[in-house]
Amino acid sequence: MLEGLACKSARLEEEPHLVEYVVVHELIHLLERKHNERFRALLDQFMPNWRVYREELNGGELAAYESFDLG
Numbered sequence: 001m002l003e004g005l006a007c008k009s010a011r012l013e014e015e016p017h018l019v020e021y022v023v024v025h026e027l028i029h030l031l032e033r034k035h036n037e038r039f040r041a042l043l044d045q046f047m048p049n050w051r052v053y054r055e056e057l058n059g060g061e062l063a064a065y066e067s068f069d070l071g
């Protein structure tokens with residue numbers, strides 16, 4: 001368990017744009033709680049490349065994290 005967390009932290013440190021995606025994603029949750037149309041529209045507005053970053057995350061160890069499962 002702790003090993004897994006260490007892996008995730010290491011991966012995020014290596015890829016700052018993924019950290020940015022996570023932060024923007026969580027900030028948008030302050031405006032819109034659900035992963036709906038409005039949520040995606042806000043992501044588009046603040047981070048037009050978010051789909052690319054999501055693909056990167058979904059292809060990696062963080063895939064299981066709920067926040068990246070936007071359907």
Ligand SMILES: [Zn+2]
Pocket residue numbers: 025029035066067068
């Ligand atoms: Zn989320």
